Amino acid sequence: MYPPVHVADIAQHEGKEITLHGWLHNRRSSGKLHFLQLRDGTGTIQCVVFKGNVTPEVFQASDHLPQETSLTVTGLVKKDERSPIGFELDVRDLQVVSRPAQEFPIGHKEHGVAFLMEQRHLWLRSQRQQVILRVRHTVEKAIRDFFDQRGFTLVDAPIFTPSACEGTSTLFEVPYFDLGKAYLTQSGQLYMEAAAMALGKVYCFGPTFRAEKSKTRRHLTEFWMVEPEVAYMDLDGDMELMEQFVSYVVQTALEKHRVELATVLERDVSKLENVKAPFPRITYTEAVEVIQKAGHPMKWGDDIGGDEETVVARQFDRPVMVHRYPAEMKAFYFKKDPADPKVALGCDVLAPEGYGEIIGGGQREDDLATLEAAIDHHQLPKQAFEWYLDLRRYGTVPHAGFGMGVERCVAWICGLHHVRETIPFARMMERITP
Numbered sequence: 319m320y321p322p323v324h325v326a327d328i329a330q331h332e333g334k335e336i337t338l339h340g341w342l343h344n345r346r347s348s349g350k351l352h353f354l355q356l357r358d359g360t361g362t363i364q365c366v367v368f369k370g371n372v373t374p375e376v377f378q379a380s381d382h383l384p385q386e387t388s389l390t391v392t393g394l395v396k397k398d399e400r401s402p403i404g405f406e407l408d409v410r411d412l413q414v415v416s417r418p419a420q421e422f423p424i425g426h427k428e429h430g431v432a433f434l435m436e437q438r439h440l441w442l443r444s445q446r447q448q449v450i451l452r453v454r455h456t457v458e459k460a461i462r463d464f465f466d467q468r469g470f471t472l473v474d475a476p477i478f479t480p481s482a483c484e485g486t487s488t489l490f491e492v493p494y495f496d497l498g499k500a501y502l503t504q505s506g507q508l509y510m511e512a513a514a515m516a517l518g519k520v521y522c523f524g525p526t527f528r529a530e531k532s533k534t535r536r537h538l539t540e541f542w543m544v545e546p547e548v549a550y551m552d553l554d555g556d557m558e559l560m561e562q563f564v565s566y567v568v569q570t571a572l573e574k575h576r577v578e579l580a581t582v583l584e585r586d587v588s589k590l591e592n593v594k595a596p597f598p599r600i601t602y603t604e605a606v607e608v609i610q611k612a613g614h615p616m617k618w619g620d621d622i623g624g625d626e627e628t629v630v631a632r633q634f635d636r637p638v639m640v641h642r643y644p645a646e647m648k649a650f651y652f653k654k655d656p657a658d659p660k661v662a663l664g665c666d667v668l669a670p671e672g673y674g675e676i677i678g679g680g681q682r683e684d685d686l687a688t689l690e691a692a693i694d695h696h697q698l699p700k701q702a703f704e705w706y707l708d709l710r711r712y713g714t715v716p717h718a719g720f721g722m723g724v725e726r727c728v729a730w731i732c733g734l735h736h737v738r739e740t741i742p743f744a745r746m747m748e749r750i751t752p
Contacts, residue, residue: 352377367380438744540745550715553665564597
């Protein structure tokens with residue numbers, strides 16, 4: 319027995335005898351040969367069992383192994399140009415670690431999405447889902463690398479909050495001991511504003527929760543979001559940070575997963591190659607004109623929905639930045655444009671190919687009196703925001719930030735129709751299991 323090797327590192331062991339630990343994905347037989355597809359989490363390799371190279375017991379056993387049998391396989395690494403990974407394993411020995419108690423429920427045939435979601439804990443073993451989760455891992459690492467390399471400090475925001483950023487209509491309410499009600503966070507932004515006044519450049523990265531009753535392909539009840547916040551930054555600086563960030567994340571994922579994206583997910587990677595700064599920038603007013611010309615019945619002041627986002631994004635070969643939305647559409651903390659108080663200094667980044675908004679953010683109101691008036695206007699409980707107002711009472715400065723949902727970004731990079739495949743265990747309006 320040799321120290322175990324991972325399939326991903328197989329090229330380093332050409333011509334050597336090695337041992338693999340894994341699970342049987344598929345098998346077929348041809349006379350004196352059994353072909354076993356072994357996966358180990360890092361990749362899949364074909365293990366060839368030749369009758370003349372193993373004991374009769376091993377050869378016999380190899381012909382009756384059910385899908386998802388746990389195996390330890392020892393053999394010689396051989397180059398094979400026909401293999402997707404360029405190598406195969408010439409088996410010398412095989413040991414069964416465990417056999418499935420019954421037939422694996424997900425066979426090598428088409429299954430409906432509803433069935434697969436019920437079997438999500440097992441569906442993760444499919445090659446497609448493995449690739450998606452590896453891309454997600456790369457995206458999350460790229461997010462951290464981008465900010466860490468630029469001097470940002472990671473600050474963890476609380477999950478329980480006493481109040482909402484934008485009202486309580488889309489929050490999960492939970493009892494909180496003798497203090498009454500608390501809410502599951504929908505954003506760490508307000509806390510990042512406090513942290514930015516201490517550390518200058520910060521970001522939080524964690525789960526967020528939205529109780530809106532939406533069943534669209536872009537929505538989840540629980541999702542992960544990254545939210546940077548920077549002191550002494552205006553909207554222009556914020557938009558520049560957005561496009562640099564998106565470009566870095568997408569190009570990092572493309573560089574690492576180009577082959578998997580193209581072959582396993584059948585993603586047109588040429589679409590991702592265009593995702594490089596600078597991005598086109600248009601105002602909300604200009605976006606409305608584009609939408610109206612396309613025949614959509616939209617007027618100035620209306621929200622830009624999913625269909626309208628697609629119309630705008632279709633005009634460009636990379637993400638487009640739509641800025642200066644009507645102030646009445648935005649949350650209380652957005653700063654209004656001094657040149658036109660009807661609009662807020664906010665920006666959304668719309669991904670191409672119908673994937674919609676992946677980033678939302680902008681410049682925050684830094685004037686105490688203006689922010690107090692905005693809280694009153696939105697009929698929010700002022701007492702709950704006294705700590706937030708303190709940030710304007712003591713050393714207030716211009717500042718800006720944004721939020722990006724990981725799942726929407728991964729769905730776009732992978733070319734997926736629905737965000738439910740981008741997270742290991744999706745939580746949606748109609749699903750809380752497995």
